[in-house]
Amino acid sequence: MIRGHIDFVSRGRVEGWIFCEKLALTGHTVLAFVDDQCVGGGPISRFRQDLLEAGIGDGVVGFGFPVALEPWHDPRTLDVRLDGSTLQLKQADARLVPRDSVGEDRRRQGRDPAALAFMHERGWLSRAQFEALKTLGEFGVHVQALRLETRSRMHADLIEDVARTAGEQLELFLMQPIEIEIVEGAGPADLAAFRREMRAAFPFVPPIVGLWAKSRLHVQVAEGSHHDGTGGGRAVGGVEYGFGERHLLLLDLDAGHTFLEEARSGFTVFVPRRPAT
Known part of the structure; x- marks a missing residue:
């Protein structure tokens, strides 16, 4: 028995x-x-x-x-x-x-190292997906290389290509269908509002967004600070990450972060939204 x-x-x-x-x-x-x-x-x-x-x-x-x-x-x-x-x-x-x-x-949720390893071993995640989710879960930030041909291309076409990659990565992290809102000309001060909106729309997952710009920008991230429950804020002793051009940055807005002065020129934010019904 x-x-x-x-x-x-x-x-x-x-x-x-x-x-x-x-x-x-x-x-x-x-x-x-x-x-x-x-x-x-x-x-x-x-x-x-x-x-x-x-x-x-x-x-x-x-x-x-x-x-x-x-x-x-x-x-x-x-x-x-x-x-x-x-x-x-x-x-x-x-x-x-x-x-x-x-x-x-x-x-x-769904991003615990043991859970990710379980999904990877079963073939549910590729090696690249496993590493991206593991890095995001551990450090609160991940840099994704982009395959972009930037010469002689319209800006709108570039944005759409980056949005497609951001959508694939964010949908994987959220583990549900999403739509991507493209917010151009955003600044560091706008991220707090995006964090609140994501908390309301997706209460059981971390507030992850994608960041990109045509030129190279930098942000300091306090790696692992998204685990302390304080919710965002400025980075103390942060590690510098570059994004833009051929690199997309996935950032957990619960992590402490501080943008360098150059970011005041603005950047593009890819914000997950629930699909329209």
């Missing part, structure tokens, strides 16, 4: 236990699903003193791993399945963390 329970579910993690009296399951893999879409997986390898004392095997029956839910997924429908088996654990009494306490899950 196989027994088990899902003890905890959030938008970024699932924990529980599973035990079989006749078959040792330690080391076996369990997978998390939402509507038949696999959203994560991990081994049965956690020791649980409470379960040992309750007579559940040797206590090494627990699991816990990150999950990569789509923004529209309801965590209460998540179930756990033993890989290669028909066993399915449903949530009898799912415990969801309060909305105001999911900040860390929201910042890393």
